[in-house]
Amino acid sequence: xxxxxxxxxxxxxxxxxxxxxxxxxxxxxxxxxxxxxxxxxxxxxxxxxxxxxxxxxxxxxxxxxxxxxxxxxxxxxxxxxxxxxxxxxxxxxxxxxxxxxxxxxxxxxxxxxx
Amino acid sequence: xxxxxxxxxxxxxxxxxxxxxxxxxxxxxxxxxxxxxxxxxxxxxxxxxxxxxxxxxxxxxxxxxxxxxxxxxxxxxxxxxxxxxxxxxxxxxxxxxxxxxxxxxxxxxxxxxx
Numbered sequence: 115x116x117x118x119x120x121x122x123x124x125x126x127x128x129x130x131x132x133x134x135x136x137x138x139x140x141x142x143x144x145x146x147x148x149x150x151x152x153x154x155x156x157x158x159x160x161x162x163x164x165x166x167x168x169x170x171x172x173x174x175x176x177x178x179x180x181x182x183x184x185x186x187x188x189x190x191x192x193x194x195x196x197x198x199x200x201x202x203x204x205x206x207x208x209x210x211x212x213x214x215x216x217x218x219x220x221x222x223x224x225x226x227x228x
Numbered sequence: 229x230x231x232x233x234x235x236x237x238x239x240x241x242x243x244x245x246x247x248x249x250x251x252x253x254x255x256x257x258x259x260x261x262x263x264x265x266x267x268x269x270x271x272x273x274x275x276x277x278x279x280x281x282x283x284x285x286x287x288x289x290x291x292x293x294x295x296x297x298x299x300x301x302x303x304x305x306x307x308x309x310x311x312x313x314x315x316x317x318x319x320x321x322x323x324x325x326x327x328x329x330x331x332x333x334x335x336x337x338x339x340x341x342x
Binding site: 163 | 232259261263268269270271272273276284287319321323325329330331332333334335336
């Protein structure tokens with residue numbers, strides 16, 4: 115069963131506009147959520163995270179929102195830049211129970227056009 | 229400093245052969261994870277090592293898969309009697325600890341089973 119789902123395989127946005135990437139999860143025991151960014155032929159790199167005790171975390175152009183009741187999180191990138199073009203993976207974990215192993219979504223490929 | 233390194237970067241093998249994939253984590257990181265990404269899929273957790281504790285093998289897909297971590301550093305993932313469905317990118321990640329610390333990924337080994 116897919117516990118973390120990213121239902122949009124791809125997203126295309128104009129440079130300077132907002133990119134919104136969505137992620138849904140089914141396991142209410144998840145208490146820590148992360149976004150990773152992946153370029154071709156490279157490993158994923160950590161982007162931003164949020165604990166379940168918060169509903170928003172911001173880091174520069176990147177903001178993650180968590181809606182626990184809906185089991186939904188989103189990543190906002192404002193303004194989007196061509197260098198943001200990559201595959202974005204949402205991940206969830208139960209760190210204090212399972213040692214931090216990450217459960218990933220399928221990824222969303224973001225294309226930011228100049 | 230050096231990041232996580234993996235070797236080989238690419239491996240092509242014939243069905244039924246055994247393969248070994250190597251991961252060199254960041255020095256000092258006590259937690260080490262193996263994931264794999266099959267075509268069009270998200271990253272799937274395989275196994276997790278934390279210090280000298282028994283590894284969490286809950287993600288290994290079959291008994292053909294095994295991994296070890298020698299001296300708390302280098303790890304080897306072994307796949308015996310490879311099958312075509314084993315074709316994927318195998319990613320290793322390390323972290324200071326196995327809780328909420330950021331996981332740093334290597335570039336991956338692309339395994340192709342003919």
